[in-house]
Amino acid sequence: MNHTKRIGKLLLAGLAASLTLSITQVQGSTLDNLTQEEQKTESQIASLEVTIGETLASINLKQMGIDDLKAQIAAAEENQTEIKTAIEAQKEVIASRKEQLKSRLVALQTSNATTNQILMLIDSENFADFINRVYVVGQLQSADNEQIKSAISEEEKLTALEKQLDDEIQAVKTAESRLKSESTALAGELSSLKGILSENKTVLSQVKTEYATEAARLAAEEAQAKADAESADVAARAAEEQQVAESSSVVIGSAATTASSVQESAVASSEPAPVSQITDSSVASAEPAAVVTANAPAVTEAPAAQxxxxxxxxxxxxxxxxxxxxxxxxxxxxxxxxxxxxxxxxxxxxxxxxxxxxxxxxxxxxxxxxxxxxxxxxxxxxxxxxxxxxxxxxxxxxxx
Missing domain, CATH: 2.40.40.10 (RlpA-like domain)
Structure with a gap:
């Protein structure tokens, strides 16, 4: 029975040592996984921060472009206002000239100016005078025609310039609208990136917390396993000492039996002195061993953490x-x-x-x-x- 107990305690010590090694291996594997996850998350955060920086730079560049377009729009609108003022003034001049031409044409139709021109040509003194008078009449009519053409041309130029300014302003406004749309999209992307960054930082914090928690838990388990192994080892040593003590008790018991036999033989032969010597020496040698066996302590206290x-x-x-x-x-x-x-x-x-x-x-x-x-x-x-x-x-x- 004692031999069986000893074997059981030795097996317990071996199992505790094996458990300690297993916990150490699990600890290394689990912490390595958490470390890899932490490094992966930190790498993602670094990449996101770079992307956010690039996105911010793009937004700033587009904002600069928007500001420049706004300045161009303001200058074009100011120029357009000046041109519109000039167009209105020119329109008044053209209207005045048209009114003058209209009045003159009406006057020509209701007066004898045409008859007078014909009479003037008829009253020519000679052919050369006739040619000169025809030229003068032609010059007067050409002047009227040129005034009409000039007024119409100036009006058309001003109208074309006004339309060009309108087109330029519209093009700049379209470009501004496009940049604003792109800037808004980038701002949305930036907001999304910040959200992802925040989520990754939360994950990183959780991973670090899990790492710390797991490390503390595994360290506690490892310390407990080591303490159990050491306790089992102490128990095994105590079992060995107990077996040795029990073996000594068997030997002492055998010696006592022999001494008793000798004593009985001595009594039978009426020789007390030898019996007394044997009995005294046997008892003297047996008593200390029995005391040691009875009082052998078993140390089970776990050692302190290292x-x-x-x-x-x-x-x-x-x-x-x-x-x-x-x-x-x-x-x-x-x-x-x-x-x-x-x-x-x-x-x-x-x-x-x-x-x-x-x-x-x-x-x-x-x-x-x-x-x-x-x-x-x-x-x-x-x-x-x-x-x-x-x-x-x-x-x-x-x-x-």
Whole structure:
């Protein structure tokens, strides 16, 4: 039976050691996956930030183009106003000339001017005088015709110029509208990119929190497994010592039986002295061994966590305090992983797992202006517990 117990304890020690190795392998695999996910998310964030910067540059360039087009539109509209004023003035001149020509034509039709011109030609003194008078009459009619043509041409030019200005203004306004539309689209794209960036940062924060939580959990499991393995090993050694002691008891029992036989033989032969010597020596040698066997202790206390110990002054805080947020300086969400302590990174590296008496295993994931040197600040979900914690001197362990 004792032999069976010993074998069972040895198997338990081996199983504990195997479990420790398995937990270590799982820990490395899980943390590697979280690290890869964190790196992937950080890479996506960096790419998004570059894209956002390029989009902002495009928006700024288009805005500059819009401002330039607005200046062109303002100048064209001012020029158009001046030309319209000139057109209106010219139209008044043209209308006046048309009225004058109309009056003259009416006068020619209602007067004897045509007869007078004919009489003037008839009254020519000679042929040369006739030619000169014909030329003069022709010049007068040509002058009237030129005035009419000039007025019509000027009116047509002004109208064409006005139409050209209208076309130019419309083209600039179309370009402005297109740039505004593109700028609006870019602004929408920028807003979408910012949303994606925000989501990626949230994912990154969650990954970091999961990493910290998983690391703390696996470290605790590994420490517990190591403690169980060491306890099992101590139990196995105690079982071996017990078996050795039981073997000694068997030997002592055999010696006692032999001594008793000798004693009986001595009594039968009436030789008491030898019996007395044998009995005394046998009992003297047997009694200490029996005592040792009965009082052999079994050590089952688990060893303390391995790591660097530091004496610190500890205080407490809570995310529920006014002015505090759910996120630490390293991005850990305290509503998801409340087991966080604020440290001085020069004393306790950020990201370390720390065993704090009366608090548990936490991650060094926050900092504070007042946390300098050998000081820590324990985060507590219960605000009243944090306020009543006060200041305590503790010996903490930075786990290896």
């Amino acid at each position: 790591g660097k110990t530091v004496v610190v002054s500890a205080t407490a805080y809570s995310r529920h305090e006014a002015g505090l947020s759910n996120f630490t300086a390293t991005g850990i969400d305290l509503s998801v992983n409340p087991m966080v302590i604020a440290v001085d990174p020069s004393v306790i590296p950020l990201g370390s797992l720390v065993s704090v008496p009366g608090y548990g295993i936490a991650i060094a994931g926050d900092t504070g202006g007042a946390i300098v040197g050998n000081k820590i600040d324990l985060h507590m979900e219960d605000l009243n517990a944090a306020l009543s914690y006060g200041r305590q001197t503790l010996t903490i362990t930075i786990l290896q």
